[in-house]
Amino acid sequence: MTDRYCVFGNPIAHSKSPFIHTAFARETQQRLDYTTWLAPVGGFAEAWKAFTAEGGRGANVTVPFKGDAFALCDTLSKRAQRAEAVNTLILGGNGKVYGDTTDGVGLVRDLHYHGVPLTGKRILLLGAGGAVRGVIEPLLAEKPRELVIANRTLAKAERLAHDFSDLGTLSAAGFNDVTGAFDVVINGTSASLAGELPPLPAGIFSTNAWAYDMMYAAEPTVFSAWAAAQGAQAIDGLGMLVEQAAESFFLWRNVRPDTASVRKKLRKRL
Numbered sequence: 001m002t003d004r005y006c007v008f009g010n011p012i013a014h015s016k017s018p019f020i021h022t023a024f025a026r027e028t029q030q031r032l033d034y035t036t037w038l039a040p041v042g043g044f045a046e047a048w049k050a051f052t053a054e055g056g057r058g059a060n061v062t063v064p065f066k067g068d069a070f071a072l073c074d075t076l077s078k079r080a081q082r083a084e085a086v087n088t089l090i091l092g093g094n095g096k097v098y099g100d101t102t103d104g105v106g107l108v109r110d111l112h113y114h115g116v117p118l119t120g121k122r123i124l125l126l127g128a129g130g131a132v133r134g135v136i137e138p139l140l141a142e143k144p145r146e147l148v149i150a151n152r153t154l155a156k157a158e159r160l161a162h163d164f165s166d167l168g169t170l171s172a173a174g175f176n177d178v179t180g181a182f183d184v185v186i187n188g189t190s191a192s193l194a195g196e197l198p199p200l201p202a203g204i205f206s207t208n209a210w211a212y213d214m215m216y217a218a219e220p221t222v223f224s225a226w227a228a229a230q231g232a233q234a235i236d237g238l239g240m241l242v243e244q245a246a247e248s249f250f251l252w253r254n255v256r257p258d259t260a261s262v263r264k265k266l267r268k269r270l
């Protein structure tokens with residue numbers, strides 16, 4: 001029987017994950033079936049149960065279920081425990097559920113792919129929601145000189161800075177209090193979705209700075225366009241999506257797909 005995987009979300013119809021994983025499977029000559037699964041809000045555990053009853057072996061989890069997936073797992077990776085979120089589920093042979101999160105490693109791999117230097121650099125991370133929590137640990141593992149988390153609601157940035165303070169030099173700020181120039185500025189707010197820009201002071205980019213928006217679209221996001229106008233090299237989050245998928249694929253299949261061709265195909269489809 002073909003191994004089954006899916007991505008749970010709500011909404012989920014426009015997910016790119018089936019395209020990405022089907023391309024990975026073809027490239028690595030793995031036989032598997034990967035589909036979307038629309039779970040009702042409040043009904044995630046039942047949806048997972050129904051999927052596994054139909055032979056599901058593992059799944060990705062996206063908005064709004066990453067916390068529900070976290071709560072459902074029997075065992076969690078260290079990085080999922082830190083992130084308090086799960087985007088990858090694996091059903092063990094014993095029926096136990098293992099949860100991991102590949103979003104953070106996906107971001108860092110994409111930054112490496114683009115040649116963005118992180119070690120010894122000043123990094124500014126915008127936002128303090130689930131998306132940002134998931135990337136702090138792998139970013140700190142790159143040993144930046146300093147990581148500043150800036151958020152509209154300062155208390156949320158302060159909580160994150162506190163929760164990860166054992167892992168590196170990090171601090172919290174409101175957008176207006178951000179000072180100095182940064183080598184890398186990463187937008188993890190959902191402001192781009194509303195076509196808005198976090199209200200940042202001028203001069204936050206150092207010479208040769210990079211700007212990364214965790215969102216992506218066919219056209220440059222508001223943040224990317226603004227950053228490029230400030231002289232920064234702007235990258236969107238399409239590669240992060242592909243890299244987090246590749247890490248999930250590796251967890252399920254123990255085979256690491258090459259991401260370059262899928263990146264190109266996906267960009268063309270936007």
Ligand code: ATR
Binds near residue numbers: 130131156189191199
């Ligand atoms: P996610 O799981 O995608 O991180 P979230 O937990 O709702 O979603 O977090 C959204 C983040 O985007 C938060 O940091 C939010 O700021 P607040 O904590 O102050 O709410 C930020 N955000 C959303 N809209 C924004 C906007 N228009 N300008 C600036 N920040 C915004």
